Amino acid sequence: MQNRTVQTDLVVPVKALPDAKSRLRGVVRPEEHAELVLAVLVDTVTAAAEADGVRRVLVVSSDPAVASVLAAEGFECVPEGRSRGLNEALRHGAALLRQSDRAGQIGALQADLPALRSTDLAEAVKTADGRRAFCADRQTTGTTLLLSAAGGPLDPRFGVGSARAHAASGAIALTESWPSLRCDVDTAEDLAVARDLGLGRRSAELLCAMAACPIDC
Ligand SMILES: Nc1nc2c(ncn2[C@@H]2O[C@H](COP(=O)(O)OP(=O)(O)OP(=O)(O)O)[C@@H](O)[C@H]2O)c(=O)[nH]1
């Protein structure tokens, strides 16, 4: 039976905008690229914050433009710590969250899930039930969500082949469908899949307003 006292706090890492989502460069006009990264991020954290079982969503980014957009939307953002890199940023965010709650569950959520439904995320958190677990992306190689055990370390192993790395580190693979939680957008093809699932408001508005919409809105 699920331990309903366990709360989940999520860390969402975001690179500096000039470096972010480099595989989407060329998919939209250069001046629209940062806007797209931000719209996708805001849709992701909006859905995450609405998920049952999720108490807090903390973005880790050293880009002031990311912090400013998030602040305007009412979301928390902290700069990276001294060391750079994705897993370092996640460890930094996790350490900050642990200072507030030693017993809860900490999660790492990708920032590029524009079709995310809070119900899919809530079900994943509920299914993990306070155990260390992960959700692979739709290609099954990457990871879109990693959850610590309640009170335990996050131990993030994001990067190429992270689904296998998280499984090898003992995290339970969450295998239910949850298409919106598995659809991270690295390419134009991913954006089209997210469109078919139903994009969040900001991503949909931005993409549909583009003169050359890459996904034929
Ligand atoms: N804060 C922080 N976030 C990072 C860092 N590296 C990657 N990320 C974020 O972690 C997530 C996955 O990173 P990547 O797959 O390397 O990059 P991406 O921006 O999704 O896409 P590509 O540039 O196309 O590889 C994205 O949300 C990134 O913005 C980092 O050094 N610091």
Ligand SMILES: C=C(OP(=O)(O)O)C(=O)O
């Ligand atoms: C870094 C990762 O994500 P992606 O390369 O898909 O953005 C990952 O899945 O570990």
